[in-house]
Amino acid sequence: MSFKIYVGNLNYQTSEDSLRDAFEQYGEVESVKIITDRDSGYSKGFGFVEMAEQEAGEAVISALNQQQLDGRQIRVNQANERGSDRPRRNRSDSYRY
Template sequence: MEVNLYVGNLSHTTSADDLRTLFAQAGTVVGATVITDLDTGISKGFGYVKMASRVDAHKAINLFNAYPLRERPLTVDLAVPHEERSNRLRLFWARRTAR
């Protein structure tokens, strides 16, 4: 089962190929992407890596969370699906405005 990982605190010069090369040390990488600004094309400082299995994904988290890449410690964790993230934000704002 493929697993998506969130990778944060990327330098603006880190590419998807850089992520693929690094994360391949933990197992099979199915895909990697760095999120960029639509207008400028500059990295927003985060991306996603899709690993082939849960075992590979957990190995990658253990190896690369806080790993220094281009002098910046990476943040690596399981990616939260968009729908779940949206629900969390709705709940957060509902609680905040109820005060």
């Protein structure tokens, strides 16, 4: 079963390949996705890595959380699954009547 990891505070120049390289030291990486701005295409400074095994995921969290990657101290945690309990902002919320 795969183990999804959130990686925050990424350097905006960090590539998916360099992120994969950092995580592969701890086990098989199934996927890497750095989140980008829809309009500009620039990195938003966070992403997700999916490890093949939970043990490898836990090892990478212990090893890389609060460590330097490309000149930034990154945050590495288990990713929370999106659920219905997550508050969603309605566009009408931002308008005043």
